[in-house]
Amino acid sequence: MPELPEVETIKNELSPYVVGHCITGITLFWDGIVRRPSAKEFCSRLIGQKVTGVARRGKYLILDLASGEVLIIHLRMSCSLLIKQAPAEPERFTRAILHLDGNTQLIFRDPRKLGVMWLVEDTNSIVGKLGPEPLEESFTPELLAGLLANRRAPIKALLCDQSFIAGVGNMYADEALFSAKIHPLRPGKSLSWDEIERLYNAIQQVLWAAIGNKGASVVNYYRPGGELGTAHFQFKVAHRLSGESCPACGTIIERISIRNRGTYFCPRCQPRQA
Ligand SMILES: [Zn+2]
16 A cells, blocks of 8 residues: 555656646546546546646645645555556556646556545545644654653554554554564553654654655555556565564564554564563
């Protein structure tokens, strides 16, 4: 599933092809990709609009339109946004095509039909409940400490909770906790100030490194040009095969399930008791 670094990469690489360009047509192969308004109204309101900007909030991609409306996209588990020059043969699993002036096509390719689009006037009607952006300056160790106070949930679950912090998901939560040497089942409120600072720095470090590597192509993630990201080659624990050892100490990486998410950690580098 694309997380913050993958969506940030898509935003950066899509921008030159869409910003300043007009939507000249829409082909929907599967109406279910449009969550709001109706598919028919979605098309009629979108055609003729100019895209004035592309932004990201959490794992959501936001296209600003000249009318003041916003096209919000969530790729969920398996959706890719690909840029092609027309005429292009529709690939297998193409669910929608946004036709742009200059013969550019923005293709929504989604094997599992989980991606969603909304056309709304108020961005916050979709993303308003998200927690802070971890890479913004306003996100500080003090803010993280405040969020963790009184939270009994496992730190891994909190990091994956989009209303707690926006954009971090399963892969980068595991990587950040390994880097910070914190066991994923530790209750949020049990972290010391020292651990909170380590976790804060680890979140920044793993997210920026992954953006630098254009995201992680573990499953179904392609950049808009069709290339893969390489961030997963830097992963220390996330998505390790069973029997693989910790790169720091050689102990076998453990996999447990926390709230139905496969969680990877090193039992020696990340002890249960601080
Ligand atoms: Zn280790």
